[in-house]
Every structure is written in C-alpha cells, then in structure tokens.
Amino acid sequence: MTQKETVRRILQFIRVYRIQVVLSLILAAVSVFLSLYIPILFGDMIDCIVSPQHVNWSLMGINGRRIFVLIIGYAVSTWTMNVINNHIAYQVVKDMRDQVMEKIQCLPLSYLDQRETGDLVQRVIGDIDQISDGLLLGFTQLFTGVLTIFATLVFMLVKSVLITIFVVVCTPLSFAVARFIASRSYRMFRLQTQTRGRQTGLIDEMIGHQKVVQAFDHQDRASAAFASLNDELHAYSWRAVFYSSLTNPCTRFVNGIIYAGVLVFGARQILAHALTIGGLSVLLNYSNQYMKPFNDISSVISELQNALACAARVFELLDARPESTDPAAELSDVKGDIAVCDVNFSYDRNKPLLRHINVHANAGRKIALVGPTGCGKTTLINLLMRFYDVDAGSIRIDGMDIRDVSRASLRRSFGMVLQETWIRQGTVRENITLGKPDAADEEIYAAARAAHSYEFIRRLPDGLDTVLYADSLSQGQKQLLCITRVMLVHPPMLILDEATSSIDTRTEVLVQKAFDALMKGRTAFVVAHRLSTIQNADWILVMKDGQIIEQGTHASLLAEHGFYAQLYNSQFQA
Template sequence: MKKQDKKMASWQAMKQLLPIIGRYRLLLFISIILAAVSVIFQLYVPIIFGRAIDQIVGPGKVDFPAIGQDLVQILILVIVSAAATWLMGLINNKLTYWTVQDIREKAIRQLQLLPLSYLDQHPSGDIVSRIIADTDQLSDGLLLGFSQLFSGLITIVATLAFMLSQSVEITLLVLVLTPLSFIVARFIASRSYQMFRKQSQTRGEQTSLIEEMVSGVKVVKAFGYEKTASSRFAEINHRLQEYSQQATFYSSLTNPATRFINSLIYALVALAGAFAIMGGRLTVGGLSVLLNYSNQYMKPFNDISSVITELQNAAACAGRVFELINEEPEADPVDLNKADGDLPEVKTGSVVFDHVNFSYQADKPLIRDFNLTAKPGMRVALVGPTGCGKTTTINLLMRFYDVDSGGIYLGGRNIKDMSRHALRKNFGMVLQDTWLEEGTVRDNLAYGKEDATDEEIIAAAKAAHSWCFIRRLPQGLDTPLSADSLSAGQKQLLCITRVMLLDPPMLILDEATSSIDTRTEMLIQAAFDKLMQGRTSFVVAHRLSTVVNADLILVMKDGQIIERDKHADLLARGGFYSQLYRSQFAKLPS
C-alpha cells in the first residue's frame, strides 16, 4: 500500500472512533437527555418573558401578580437548566477521557505487536507524538464536541418548534436563510482539515527531531552539530508556524462569516415581525419571543462551526493515531493475555539454518544460502567485518524479521510454527546497545523474572561481577536509575546480570562485553563460559579474543559463510579469519 493511501480521511477516522465511544452509550444517552432538559428549559424562558410583556398593557394596566408568577417560573427553569448543564459537563469529561484512555491503550498494545521493520522505518519521536500529543488534541476536540454539539443540535430543533408555535411565516423565513450558514461552514471546514493534518504531521516531525537531539546531546556537542541541528529545527518550526497560521486563519473565518448571516436573519425577522404586528397577526411580546429565538436559533450554528473546526483538528489527530492502530501486526503477534507458564518450551537446543535467504530491501540481497547446524550445547561464534550480516542472522533466529526463503529450525521445529513469545522465552540475549527502564536496580535485573528473590538477584550479580558496584549505590538494589546515573560499562554489566538471573536454555551474546574494561571482561568471560556449559550459544564478536574457545566459528562476509571451523584450525588455514585475527594482535611499531 502506498504511503499516501494510508492517510486516513476525517470521515474514516470518525467512523473508527464511533465504536469506541459506543462502549459508553449509557453515558452518551444521559448526556443527550441532560442537554435536552437544559436547552428546552432555557428556550421556554423567552415564552414566559413574552407573556409577562403582554401583561403590561399600558399605564395602570399591569397585572403584577401574573408577572410575579412568571418571574418565579423563570427562576426555577434557570436553576434546573444550570444544574443539568453542570451534570452534563461532568459526564462529558468522563466520556471524553475514558474514550481517549481506550485509544491510548489500543495504540500502546498495537505498538508492542508491530513488526520491528515498522519501528525501524518510523522515528520514535513521531510515534510518541501520535500517542501523546495527537490524543491530547483529540481529547480537546471531543470534549468541546460533546459539550456543544449535542446542545447545539437540540437547540436548533427545539427553537424551530417554539418558533412555529408563535409564527409559521417568520419560521419559514428563518428556515429558507439557514442553508447559508451550512454552506459557509462547509466551505471553510474542507480547507481547514488539510491544514490541521499537516500541522499534526509537522508537530510529530518536530517532536522526533527534539527527541533525537536531546538523547544524543553528547554526540551533537562532540561533533559541533549544534548549528545544523538548530537550522533543521528552525526549518521544521517555520513549516509548523505556516501550517498553524493557515489552519487558524481558515478556522477563524467561520465565526465572523456565520455571525454576519445571523445578523442578517435577525434584521429580517425584526422587519417581518413589525409588519405582522401592524397587521394584527403578532403581539409585541410575541415579536420579542421571535427575536430572542432567532438569536437562539442561529447561536448554535456559531457554536457548531467552532466545534467543527475543533473536530477537524481532532479528526486529523485521530487519523494519525488510527493509522498506527491499523498497521498490520506481526503474522503471529504475542498474546498479551497469555501467561508465560502456558508457553511451550523447546526440549532440545539444536538450531538449524536451512538454505536461508533474507534482504531488508528486495533489490539488495544480504543473507544468501545460509546453512548451519548447531547441536545442543554447542557454542557458535559469528565473526566478520561490519555489515556482513552477523546481527541480521541473530535477528532472523529471534524472529525480529522473518526469512525470505528457506527455514530455521529449533529443536526440530520450524520457528515459523512457534509463536514469537514462545521462541524468545528460550533465549537469553545481551546486546551491544544497553537498555534500562526508569526504575530501581532490582526492577531492571528482574525484568525477565519478576518473582526472583533477593538471594537469586545477588547471586546473579556476583556471577556477572556487578555486585561490587551495586552494593556501593546509595540504596543498593532499591536505587532508582536514570539515563545518566550509570556508566556505559555498568549498564552493560546490569544487562549481563539480567540474563544470568534468567538462566535461559540458550544464549545470544551480541558484542556483550564491548563497553567493559579488559580485566572485568576476562572475569565476565569466565562467568559466561560457566553459564554456556550445556547450552546452545551464539556469540557475535568483533574482538576475536572472546571467541577462541567456541566449538564452531563462522566467518561471514557479504551475507555468506566463507569459512567455518575451530579457532586453531582457522588460524592454521591462513585464510580470511587468520588475517582478521592477526590484524587485531599485530605488534604496533615502536
């Protein structure tokens, strides 16, 4: 599907929004009833005022008792109407925020089910903007819509009914002129939606840039990128300003245009009413009622035109959120409702790659005719120059991506026949890029084993040689972690500890000790050697000193295995591996 085809029109977004709102149909029904009560009571007030005016016939001919009764009725109607409006506001707030809460939950669950390829192709800042900023805009639009749209529509219908009871001819005059407001509102709304959508998209682009610059601020400063970053931000900010101004300009035309039409209708009602009084078909009190209703009748059009502007903005934002929600999930997404205990485990650790082919882009092949048989308990190392496909091979094994052709078998089963969650529960994985959540040290270590005891955590930390710095932290295991509270090496030690604690059937180590000093690396390597005993393990390494004890070393180049054997045999062969190894340990000139 082309990118532009995925952009959701406003009616499509609203169509998808209605079922979510429909879950709270009881609240919606109560809100409409309260809106009707509030509007009808408000609209009945002018009739009583008109009746009171007609009680004033002339000097000395004023029916004060009747006027007093009318004023009491007006007071009661105003109090009841105000109470109904207040309750409607409370209900509309609940209705709006529960709806937005459901949408956010849908979005975040969908985010966990999307393939890695989607996340690779979309900036994280834009995704965050969709879930946070766009849903906030949607919330504002819905709240205004629920608050004013129901009341406005009921006001229009009820006003017409009350006007018909006073004068059929003047009511028909108002109806004939009404389409002018719709035409103006429609003309403006059709143009403002596109601007609001561009505004929302550019806001996401801006959020993405800010997120990148803030998270990579050290790199930005180290390479003197500040001026370029500011220029990029200024360009995006300028576009956002232009789209915002255009959206505001078009939307701001609605109110004055409809007010002009309202004033025109009001003047024509006054003129027609004056002739009706002269002809004896209408009283002065009746004219005051009609003039009041002509204002009341057109006021909702002003409100609805403002609501339409907000709803256009809300629809544009909703469209972006629903584009994320409607993205195609993985072929066999993780069942977020299934307990881990229900997941089948692989009984043997044999791994077979059978004529595997894969490419990120169809016109650029990467992995070609890849074959490998790793027996249970075998330690397999993947080495080679950057970009040769080592990490891609691991991505295929973990089903972050699916193979284009061929098959990968784990314990004799094709991994495509296993759920991703069941597959990944059999692996412990330590990556070169560390990731820690905002939480305590204990939370991060027990990430894959939430029921771990302190004794188990401490034992794993000692095995991973991280306990020596953990115990020196202000609160030990309960120390909260932030982005810069630990060094890169300490973060990596925590990630290694996390895998040690999980004690998985199989291991994947992708440059697992790249940020650790040499002495600690030797200790970690000894711990890994112990951990890998009896476990099928895959080690991706640039530093070849870490793979000399591997049972099988695969030397990769341009997505293919060009050599395979043990360390000593590969060195003796004098091929590509031998050149790589000797280049790392060659003596430097003095």
Template sequence: MKKQNKNTTSASFRQLLPYVKSHGFALALSIILAAVSVILQLYVPILFGDAIDQTIAAHRVDFVQMWRYLRLILLVAAASALCTWLMNLLNNRMTYHIVQDIRSRAIRHIQKLPLSYLDKHSSGDIVSRIITDTDVLSDGLLLGFTQLFSGIMTILVTLIFMFSKNFWISLMVIVLTPLSFLVARFISSRSYRLFQKQSEVRGRQTALIDEMMGGQTVVKAFGYEQRASARFAEINEELMKYSQRATFYSSLTNPCTRFVNSIIYACVALVGVLLIPLGSLTVGGLSVLLAYANQYMKPFNDISSVVTELQNALACASRVFALMQEPEEKPDDSQQLGHVRGQVCIRDVSFCYDRSHPLIEQFALQTKPGMRIAIVGPTGCGKTTLINLLMRFYDVDSGTISIDGTPITSVSRHSLRSSFGMVLQETWLKSDTVRENIRFGRPDATDQEVIQAAKSAHCWDFIRRLPKGLDTVLREDSVSQGQKQLLCIARVMLCLPPMLILDEATSSIDTRTEILVQQAFDTLMEGRTSFVVAHRLSTVRNASLILVMRDGKIIEQGTHQELLAAGGFYSELYNSQFQPS
C-alpha cells in the same frame, strides 16, 4: 484533493464510532440532559414574553402575575444550569475514557507490530501520534459532546417554539438558514487539509527533538548544535506556516456565520415590526421571536467552531488509526517449545531487508547441543541479522531454522524467545528500581536470587554503593554505560536460559571487569548452546566453532587454531588486531 479529504474524514469518523458506541448509555444520558437543559433555557423567553405582556397599559400592570413569572424564570434557569453541569461532567468522563481506550489499544498494537515497522518509523513520530494527536482528538471530542448536542437540540426546540408564536417569520428563518451552512462548509473544506499537514509536521518536529535530545553527547562532540538548530528552525517554520493558515481559515468561520446570522436577526425584527400594527403579533411576542432568533443562530456559530475543531481532531485521529491499522506480526502457532537441548539447524536460509539488496543467501549451519558458536566478520556482513532471524524478529524469506528438530515458525514467538538469553551491545533499562530491571525476565525471582545474579555479573559492588541499593530508581544518568551493560548481563544470569546470544556483550566494560564477566559467561555457557557475535577476536578463541561471514555468507568455519593455520580471511582479521603498528 477535496474527495480524498472527505474520504479520510469519513474513514476516521467510522473508526472512531465503535469507541463512542461503547459508552452508549453515557452518550444517551448526555443527549437527554442536553435536551432538558435546552428546553428549560428556551422556555425562559416565553416566560419573559408573558411577563412583558402583563404591562397592559399605563398604570395597569399586573405585578402579582409578573412576580410569579419572575420566580418561575429563576427556578427554570437553575434547573437548566444543573442539567448543563451534569452533562459537562458526563461528557468529560466519557471523552477521557474514549481517549484512554484508543491510547491503550494503540500501545497494545505497537507491541504486536513487526520490528520492520518500528525500524522504518522514528520513535518520535510514533510518540507524537499516541500523545499529541490523541490530546487534540480529546479536545475535539469534548467540544463536540459539549456543544454539538446542545446546539442541535437548541435549533430543533427553538424552531418548535418559534412556530408556536408565528409561522411566517419562522419559515423565513428556515429559508435563510442554509446560508450559514454554505459559508461554514466552504471554509471547513479548506481547513481540514491544513490541519492534517499541521499534524504531520508536528510529528516530524517531535521526532527531531527526540533524536537530538537522545544524542546530545554526540551532537556536542561533533559541533552539530547550529545545524540541529537550523533543522529545527526549518521544521518549526513549516509548522508555523501550516498552523497560521489552518488557524486563519478556521477563524473565518465564526465571524462569517455571525454576519449571516445578524442579517437573519435584522429580517426577523423588520418583519415583526410590520406585523405588530396588523395585530398578528404582540410586543411581547416579538421580543420572544427576537430572543429565539438569537438563540437559533447562536448554535450555528458554536457548531461551526465545533466543526473546525472536529476537522482538526479527525485529522489527528487519522494518524492514530493509521498506526493501529498497520498489519501485525503474522500470527504464530500456539505450540510451545518443550525442553530445549540446543540443537540448532539452519538450512538454505535467504533473507534481505530490501529486495533490491540481497543480504543472506543460502545460509546453512548445523550445531550440536552445548556448542559455543562465534560469529565474526566485517561490519554489515549479516552477523546481527542472523541473530534477528534466530529470535524471529524477522522471518526468513526462504529456508528453515529449527531447534531440536522443530521449525521455529511452528512454535510461539514467546516460547522461542524465552529459550534464549540475549545481551546486546545496545543496553536498555527501564525507569524503575535496580531490582525490577534485573528480574525483568523473571518477575517472581527472590531478592537472594537477584543478588546472586548481580554477583555473577560482577555488578553487586556498585549496586551496594547506590543510594538505596536494589531499591534505587534508575534514571538516564544514574549509572555509567558499562554499569548498564553489567545490569543487562545480570538480567540474563538470573533467567538461566537454555541458549545464549551475546552480541558484543562486554563492549562497554573495562578490561579487568571484562575478564571477570567473561569467566562468568564461560561458566554460564557450559552445557548451553551459545551464539557469540564479536569484533574483538580475542574473546572467541575458546569457541567450539567460529563462523567467518562476509556479504551474508559463511566463507570460513572452524576452531581458532584451524582458521589461523588456514591463513585465510580470519587469519588476516586476527593478525590485523594484534600486529604491532
């Protein structure tokens, strides 16, 4: 476990390094400012020691020299404070730019991930990685830049000044120093695993909150509140357990190293007191060495705290980088799909989400341009999966799908998907104006075109009644589910794509509006190849071809009248919907 933690930490650090290197100039300037600030700070004890040595004996104090040293101390302290302020300003700017780069790349990477990854991971956990984990990384980096550089510089410069005062005391301090390192390492090696578990549990907690908040209506309708609270309490208890343990171990670092440092400080004082009578050290010199011993030990306390925070930061960074290392969608060809007529050929296609559970096997279909293909069948038969394959949300395991004779794997995904207009049963609108939601696929569309599309989708009436019309910013409860679906239909009406996919596109609309929208769809589908997934068979009577699917296979196909006359599975489905109970 220790080796694994060490490898994970090293890997996270190596992945973080390029982001830090991209701000190399700022990093170098920060180190220089840290060095100057530390040198000026450590020069102050020498000036104090020299001022103390001006007290030669009773009634023999050189006040002129003493005041000169005091003025110089004020000047040096002010210069050191200015360097520290500039360093902190630079470190803040550098840290937040690094985290901004990581978040931006993470978001860009998510856009390139296959849909299979997003289907298998909760959105709450992904959000937690990008928001919470990068926040923790930001805090760790800021503390590292601010205290780590200054601490290391303080240790190095202090040693130089100490050796200039007394060799043997300085050597003793160096010999005793590893005690602090051993204590800090012993504790940090145990805290990393706990911080990593804390980060994982926090992601699960965020996922649960996202899940429960997104489905509050269902939660309340089924009386799930107490069970949801119990699940949250269980995860919250687990998070508290790991957080307490991680905090306990990390909080041991500072007092333990302080105890070791106090022993070293006492040794310096004891040896110094013994050397003064021998004439090899003055009182002022001892005061300087004691000040330096304190200055020398302080960074070890700070660095031990920094190491603890960095352990936490790198544990969180490992989750973010793990997301960013997920393999992207297979690169597609840059070839563009030209003028689309809409001839779709599906030949011997097989596909499954899980190798142990075959879904679509040896699927074949040939369509002519302008055909309206309806896909019906029981839940889980593969209707939506077929749509996912057409859009290349998933790639087929075997077989080919081609459009106008061109295999879809040989053209860019963007080119393929822009050839389809898609309206799903699940609606999605972004938090923006009505106008921007409708012209989501055509950002250059004019207001007149947007209004015409809204009228075609029969949603212009309710848009006009909104507080600001097209400029109304949509929120979660701004419009009803049916109105959301109408806006999604208007989005497709605006694009006028050469092919259409309608997956229960009118499921949330009232019957009267559905008839009007269906008429609009009939006009839109005229001359366009269309795939219509439907559970209500009344909506597919006018289809050119009806595919009846079961267990991933086409078991019947034909027109509505032909399938009814055949008296097969379709006839059973149709009659079950329209027979009086």
C-alpha cells in the same frame, strides 16, 4: 482516511458508552427545553405591561417564580450533562491510548524500524490529547446544538410560521460558508499534525544524542534543521487557523442578516396586530438561540478539524499490519539443537542480504560469528529470535521450525545481551528481574556476583531499591546489569552480541569467565569484533557480504591463512 471514515471510527469507540450517551442526550433535551421555555415566560411578563397604570403584577410574580425554578433546573441539567460528557471523552481517549500501546507491542520490528520514534510518541500522546479536546467540544456543543436547532424551530412555528420560514430559508447560506472554509482548514490541519510529528522526531533525536551533537559541533546544523521544520509548521498552522477563524465572523454576518430580517417581519406583524411585543421579543430571542449553535460550532471548528486530523494519524497506526499470527504450540524442554537451513533474507527486497546460510549448532556448543560491519551477523541473530521472519529456508530448534511455535516461548528460551544497553527508569531490582519478576533477593545477588555487578550495586545509596535514571550509571555498569539480567534467568540458549564491548579489560576477563560457566551445557551464539574473546569457541563462522565464507575452529581457520587469519592478525599488528 477521509473525514467520514475518521468520524465513523471515533463513533465505534463511543458506542461502548452508549448508556452515558443516551443519558447525556436526555439531559441535553431537558436543558434545551428549559432554555427555550424561559423566553416564553419573559415574553408573557412583557405583555403583562399594558401601560404604566395597567400592570398585571400577580401574573408577573407567578412567571418570575417559574423562571427562577426553570433557571435552577437548567443549571443542574447542564452541569450534570457536562460531567457525563467529560467522563465519556476521557474514557474514550483512555481506551484509544490503551489500544495504541497494545498495537505497538504487537507490531513487527520492520514497521518500527522504518518510522521515527518521536513521530510515534507524538501519535500516542500529543495527537490523542487533541482528540480529547475535540471530543469534549463535540459533546458539549454538538448535542445541545442540534437539539437547540430543531427545538427552536418548533417553538418558532408556534409563534409565527412566516418568520420561521424566513429563518429556515436563510440557514443553508450559513452552512455553505462554514462548509467551504472547513474543507480547506482540514487539509491544513492534516499537514500541521504530520509536520508536528516530524518535528517531535527531530527533537527526540537531538536531545537523546546531545553528547554526539556537541562532540561533532553539529549544533548549528541541528538548529537550522529544527528552524526549517518550525517554519514549515508555522506556515501550516497559520493557514489552518486563518481558514478556521474565518468561519465564525462569516457565519455571524449571515446570522446578523437573519436577525435583522426577523425584526423587520416582526414589526410589520405587530402593526398588523398579528403579533405582540412580547411575542416579538420571544422570536428575536429564538432567532439568537437558533443561530447560536452555528456560531458555537464554527467557533470551535479549528479544534474539531485538528482533532479529526490527529485521529486519522492514530487510526493509521491502529490499522498497521501486526506480526503474523502466533501459533499455539509452545517450545518446551529445550535442548538447544539449532539448525539454520538454506536461509535467505533481506530488509529491502531489492537488496539481498543473507544468502544460503547453513549452520548446525549441536546442543551445548558455542558458536562465534565474526566478520566486518554490515556482513549480516546481527541480522542472523534477529532471525534466530524471530524479530524478523526468513524470506526462504527455515530455522529449527530441536527439529521444530521456529515459525510453528509461539514467539513468547521461543524468546523465553533465549538469553540475550546486546551491545546497546537498555535500562528502564525504575529500581535496580526491576531492571534485573525483567525476565523473572518473582525472583528473590538471594537469587538476584547470586546473579550479580556471577556477573561481577554485585560490588557497584552494593555501593548504590539504596542497593537494589535505588531508582535509576538516564545517567545514573556508566555505560559499563549498564552493561553489567544487562548481563546480570540474563544470569538470573538461566535460559537454555544464549545470544551475546558484543556483550562486553562497554566493559574495561579487567572486568571483561572476569565476566568472560562467568559467561563460560553460564554457557556450559548451553547452546550459545556469540558475536564479537575482538577475536581474542572467541578463541575457545567450539565453531567459528566467518561472514562477509551476507554469506558464510569460512568456518571451523580458531586453530584451523588460522592454519588456512584466509579471511579470518587476516582479521585476527590485523588486531595484533604493531
């Protein structure tokens, strides 16, 4: 995305607050007019001093009082303008962050799976904060700066046409210097923000999995990887700041030449009686006023360039293709008859994964999926939940293609317990009622007893109101809470993906009985590596290399002495 496109997109967010923008412009015009009119009064006061014996004290007093009133007016208008500008900047950033968060919620899992979590977090938080800083500087410097430039030229023309022409002719030189440096600093800031995103991703990985890092003595390599990224970030940051820091001294040098030129031309006009001393002081003041916006803008050019680079990354996320359009049809009165018809799927088009998968699960049946790691069991579960869409074939529930119903109604019909637990920072009640926020405490306790989590919940300091953090519970307790979450909802269909993998053997037996009661009359897909837990399944699908190579009951598969029998027997060999 080019700088011009990025600025256009930012202006689309600002357009919502056009009334405040207009008010800010009006106040900027007032403050600029007052700041430019005050030097005229000072010049008149200087001209009141003809000689030590001839001073027009009455006129000086009148001009002094006018200056005092104008200074107060300038201060009030500038303060009000800054308050409005802050409001606009923070509201725009708030709207942008809301849109980014909403966008993430509707992005396909394929997009999120292919990007580092830390980089996405950096865009939502760090990059948008940089945009906020850039917007504040843009509003406070740009509005008043542009108005000051044009208004100063008008005031200067009234005093001296010749000096005004000289200043205007020299202006492009200052512009050329700033543009030359800005074009190079933007590229460096772009690389800086990209590297910062990668660094945030690495930090997120290392801190989030510090136990694994220490267990495998990976600290030195992790530190080396971070140091490499840090050096890279330092290099880009140094170059970006170096280029941007050249802008201010270079433009000040050009402005100093302009100031000296105004002084020389003005002195000659005084000798020719075409200008007064007070008039020259006004022109010199205007020369500074005219060049000040260029100095201000150049002094914050690094922040503006950084903000534009960050905005480009945010807009790249906002422009990501969302999930396909959700149909309006709802999946209701679900009986649980599931048919997987000749399904093909792959994460990478060049590497086929699932091939010609055919499964028919009658309502109320318990289907077990077994097979070695990477054979496609969890992928089939992802397709059932429509986290991904099939490449070919179809999946039907009660005769309806799941692509013809809304994702929300489809996922409400499933209860899902994964091997990887997810407990949000919040109370126990908030974690259990994720799928049923209005559940009463009696319902929660009933679900907890069924999932055998009631005892440890009761022992917590505040019971259901205990606030949970990352290490508040053991892995097994987290898994029990996830199971309780499903028990509370009572969905018509269940997916259990290694749901008891983190639970001790004794508790697993109890939970398995609870699952058996929960699955009675419900269609269930169970993924398990411990084959002893799925012996009572109605039908077992044996997968290998993305295909179903065997299927049947536990007894019939053992009788075939095939791949399933090898897997089963290997778990009980001495």
